[in-house]
């Protein structure tokens with residue numbers, strides 16, 4: 001009996017989401033690994049569908065870790081900074097190639113005084129997301145240390161790494177290009193996949209937002225003011241919660257879910273292969 005509610009329709013992945021930059025990607029294949037696709041079609045994914053994969057999000061204080069998670073999980077944005085004390089987590093359920101798959105997203109504190117509490121939750125991560133602020137070069141430099149600390153509790157061979165530049169909305173195109181160059185270099189060195197995101201807004205959201213605003217009069221007006229294409233709309237504000245979708249946030253978390261799922265299925269296939277030593281191993285070929 002399935003006691004869980006069905007997966008949200010907007011959390012269903014039928015294809016592999018693509019990387020942001022080919023220069024710093026975990027892999028650049030267009031599709032899921034053929035063995036994974038084949039195993040899913042034949043319902044041979046073992047325990048993957050029942051597992052919850054742990055993902056930890058680390059990085060300097062105030063780089064936007066909590067906002068990133070809240071944008072994806074709750075579609076909200078709070079412009080007021082409230083430091084995370086210790087840790088917090090959100091669960092996200094996906095369906096990947098027809099198989100249920102859950103991510104537990106651990107939001108950790110960046111403040112030094114809470115770091116020792118947060119680091120006790122690093123263990124057992126399948127993916128590590130290291131966040132830095134695209135407008136603060138020191139936060140990029142500190143990502144090495146965040147990663148080193150997170151890897152003390154995890155096996156580097158079994159963990160997927162993502163280096164995420166946040167607050168893209170605050171950088172000019174010229175500033176962004178400069179920062180991206182350094183970030184790509186570091187991502188390559190750390191063997192992490194690079195992403196740049198904004199939890200606040202994105203270019204593509206403005207027109208949709210206006211339409212949504214037209215049919216939902218109660219929608220936050222602050223979002224319209226902060227959005228580059230609608231900044232002229234001045235009105236008194238009643239709330240700080242903004243209702244736009246962010247830039248690359250959904251794409252990024254879908255990529256995390258897809259690659260974590262793929263790694264899980266491959267590991268499961270390897271395990272079941274090892275259990276059946278001597279059996280005829282059936283190879284699944286693409287197409």
Ligand SMILES: Nc1nc2c(ncn2[C@@H]2O[C@H](COP(=O)(O)OP(=O)(O)OP(=O)(O)O)[C@@H](O)[C@H]2O)c(=O)[nH]1
Nearest residue numbers: 062063064065066067079081084110167198199200
């Ligand atoms: N403009 C802009 N501001 C952002 C963005 N993401 C976060 N912020 C702001 O940055 C501040 C810090 O965001 P948080 O998400 O709380 O930062 P954090 O990394 O969780 O901080 P700690 O919990 O202390 O480690 C808040 O005031 C947010 O509103 C973004 O994409 N764009």
Ligand SMILES: [Mg+2]
Nearest residue numbers: 065066083084
């Ligand atoms: Mg936080």
